[in-house]
Amino acid sequence: MALTRSSLSNIPTCFASCSIGCKSSHTLPKKLEAIAAAGFSAIELSFPDILSFGSQHLGKDIDPYDYDSLCKIGEEIRKLCQDHGLKILILQPFANFEGWPKGSKEREDAFTRAKGWIRIMQAVGTDMLQVGSTDSPNLKPSQEEVAADLRELADLLAPHSFRIAYENWCWSSHAPGWLEVWQIVQKVDRPNVGLCLDTFQTAGGEWADPTTLSGLNELEGEHLGGRELLSVIFHESLDKLSKTVPKDKIYFLQISDAYKPKEPFENKTIDGLRPRGRWSHDFRPVPFNGGYLPVVDVAKAVLKTGFRGYFSMEVFDGGPNGKGKDYELEDFAKEAMESHKKLLDACAE
Template identity: 30%
Template sequence: MSGVATSIATVCLSGTLAEKLDAVAAAGFDGVEVFEPDLVASPLSATQIRERARTLGLTIDLYQPFRDVDSTDPAQFERNLARAEAKFDVMSGLGCDLMLVCSSPLPTAVRDDAVLVTQLRTLAERAQRRGIRLAYEALAWGTHVNTYWHSWEIVRAVDHPSLGLCLDSFHVLSRGDDPDRIADIPGDKIFFVQWADSPAMAMDVLQWSRHHRNFPGQGSFDLRRFAVALQSSGYRGPWSLEIFNDTFRAGDPVRTARDGLRSLRFLQDSAHCVGDDLFTAPDVEPLGDVVSVRIAAGPGKSSTLQSVLGALGFVPAGRHRDYDLQLWRQGQLTVVVDASPGTVWTAPGLPAHLPALTQIGIRSDDPASWARRAHALAVPADSVGLPGVEPDDAVARVEVTGTTSVDVRAPSSAASWGAAFVPVPGVRTATSVPVLTGVDHVGIAVPDDEWDSVILLLRSVFGMEPHDEPDITDAVGLMRNRSVIAPAGSSTPFRLTLGMVTGLAASTFGTARRGGIGHVAFSCDDIFTAAAAMRRRGFTALPIPSNYYDDLAARFGLPGELLAQMAASGILYDRDADGEFFHLFTPTLGADLFFEVVQRVGGYRGFGDANAAVRIAAQPA
C-alpha cells in the first residue's frame, strides 16, 4: 500500500499553527506546508516550530507564499529581493529549503518574458547562496503568467538549478487547461505539487479559489488525468493539499486533516496503474443488492411504522430473542424495526427525531475485503456481529453519517440472522410473487458540516460517483441535493440521495420542515399493481392536486386515461431521454422518514426530483 510522501498546507485547517501541526501529525501526514500568515500570527518562533514539527515526525516541505517578486519598477524589484532575503532567514529557522513563488497579479507585473527571466534568475542566484530552492507557480489570475505551460517556459529559460515549478491542480483545471502536457516536463524540474478539487462554478476564479476548493474526490475536477500526466513526467516528490475552504477553516482540524489524507490516498489509488510507488487500496468484491434496512422507531413510533410497512406488503416474520427488534419481510427484502428506547440525533445539538433510518444492509461475497479497504483509507469499519448471531457472520460496518451506517454482509448471514428471531405464530411470511422487487435508492440527511466528508467517504470506500441533482424547494428554503451511485459493473446499482441540512433548515428540522429527507425507495415492476395492492391493505394515497396532472398533460402529452389512473393512486411521473419514471409516496412518519415506491422504464437515470415540491406539499407537516 506504500505511497508517495503526503503533505498539507496549514491554510487548510482551523486553529493555531501549533494546533494545526498536531492535527496534521495525528492524521498521519508525512509533512506540512507552512502558510506565512499562520507563522506571522504564531507566538512560536520559526526555530520552535521546526522543533515541534520534528517532535511530531513531520517535515516542513514548503514555505509559502512569496508574492509579487517581479516588477516593472527596478527600485521595487530591489525591495522585493530584500524581502526575499528576510524570508530566507525565516526558512533557515524552520529548517525548510523550498519556497513557493507565485506569478504576480499586480498591474506592475512584468509583461516581457525576457525581463521576467532575468529577474527570476537573480532571485534564484540569491536563493542558491542560501541553500534554498524556489518553486514558481502560475496563478490562474496572474497578470502575465497564468498558465502552467507559460510558467514552465519561464523556468526553462531561466535554466537555474534553484528554480523549478510548483504545479497546483486548481490553477490548471479551473482554467480548463489541458494537464496532459505535464508529462512533457522533466520530473526533476517539478519541485512541488499541490492538489485541490472543486465543484464546477461560474464565478470569478480568484473568489472561486479562495472559498470553494475541496479535497480530491469532493469536487468535479479530473484529477486522475492530472495524476497520470504527473507520474509520466517522473515527478516523485510530495503530494500536498492546498485548500481554501470556509467550512474547513471553521471545522474540527483533526477531522479535516483525516479527510485530507484520505483524499490523497484515494487519488493515488485511482492512478496507481501508472506507478507502483503510489498508494493502492485493497481490492474488493462487487457490491450486490441492498437487502435490508434498519429503522429506529422507539416504543412510541413502532406501531405507526408497522402499519405503513403492512400497507407496503411487508409481513412480520419474527421478534428477536434478546432485543426489541421486529423483523418484517417481503420476498428477499428485510426491514428491521428497532422499538427499543433510544435517541437518534439529526446533528450535534439538534433534537431527537424518530423513526429514523440507521442501517443499510448490502450483499457482498467478501465483506472483509470492504473492511480492509476502509481501514486502508483511514475510514473506521467495524467488523461487528449482528445481535445474537455468531461471529462468523459478522459484517463490515461503515458509518456514513452520525446516524446512518452501511453494513456489507455475506449472503450466508441472512440465514444466521433470521435464526436469531422467533417466528411470529400464525403469520405466513412468504408470498408467491412479491410486489416490491428491491431497493431502488435510499435517501439520507447530511448536516452541512459533514457534506464534503460524506461525499469523499462514499467515493473512496465504495467507489460511488456523485451526480448533481436539482435543489429541492423546501418550506424553509432550498435544500442542496446530490445523488451518489455505484459505478458501472456493479451487479445492482447502489444509489443514495443526499439532502443537506443547513442553517435555518437544521434548526427547525422536525417542525417547520415538510416532507423530510430520509427515505427508502422500493422498486417494483408494475407500479399500478403495487398501488392497487396497497389500497387493498388500507393505504390512502397522498392527495396530488389536479393541477399537477394538467401540467403533465401539457409537458409530456400523456393520455387522459393514464393520467386518471395515476391520479387515483397518487402516482407522479418524470421522463428523460433514456426512459420514464413512475413513483408514489407514503406520508412522513414522524419528522423525517417516508417510503417511496418506484418503477423505472427503460434507462431513466434520475430520481423524479422535478416532483419534489408537489410531494412535499402533499405530505402532512
C-alpha cells in the same frame, strides 16, 4: 511509465498549514498535531501562520518586516514540527515578487522581502521557497523580465543551497498555465529553480471557469464541438506536460479540487482579485468531496513524467457557497488523508 498502485505507494504526503483551521482556536500547534496524527509527513509553512503563531507566542502583533522576531518564531515552529515528526517542505506564499520596473519601490520591496525570507528559511530549516506568478493588477511583464528577476533571486538562494518552486496562478496576467511557468523556468536556466504544479491551478485555468453558467471554459470554437472540444484541448495540454517537463524539475504537486459556483462570478476584478483568484480563496475542497475538476487527470499527467515526489494538500474549503465551513481539525486532516489515498487509487492503471 506505467502507473501501478505499487509504484505510487511511496508518494510522500504534505499539508499546507494555511489549508486547515476554521476557528481562532485552531492555532498552529493544534494544526500540526492534527496533521501529524492523520499521517502526513510534511507541511508547507505559510507566512500568515508564522505571524499568527508569533503574536500568540510573544503576546504582541508581529510586523511582517521584523525579521529578527520572525526568525525567533521560526525556530520555535521548527521545534514544534520536529516534536511531531513533520518536515517543513517549503515556505510559502512568496507573492508579487517578479516583474516590477527597475528602480521602483515595489521591486526594492520585493528584494527586501526575499532577503528576509531567506533568513526565515534558515530559521525554520527548509530549503525551498514557493514563488507564485505575479497577480498584481495592471502588471504584465514579459517572460524575459520575469526570468531575469527569478534568476537574481535564484542566485541569492544558491549559496544557502535553497531552491525556488515557481507556481502558475491561473489568474496571473503573465503566467496562468503550467506551460508559461515552464517556459519561464527554462529561461531562468538555474539548477535551483523548478516547478510547483497544482491540480487546481491547471484544471481551474485550462478546463474550468467560475464566470460561466456551465463552470467550464467556453471556447471561441465552442460551436465546433463544445465540451468535447474542450476535453480534447485540455488532454492535449496534459499530454504535452507529461512528455515535456522533466521529473526532476517538478519539486512538488499541490492537490485540491473546486466547487462549481452556484451562481457565476462577475467577470471583473474585485478588491484586486480576478474571478479565478476569488474562486481560489474559498471554493477549494479536497478531491472526491463535492468538487468537479478533473483532478485525477492532472495528477496522472504529472505522474507520467516519472515524478514521485510530494503530493501536498492545499485546500481552501469554505463550503459549496464559499462562506465558511465548520469542522474539527482532526476530522478534516483525516478526510484529507483519505482523499490522498483515493487519488492514488484513481491514478493507478
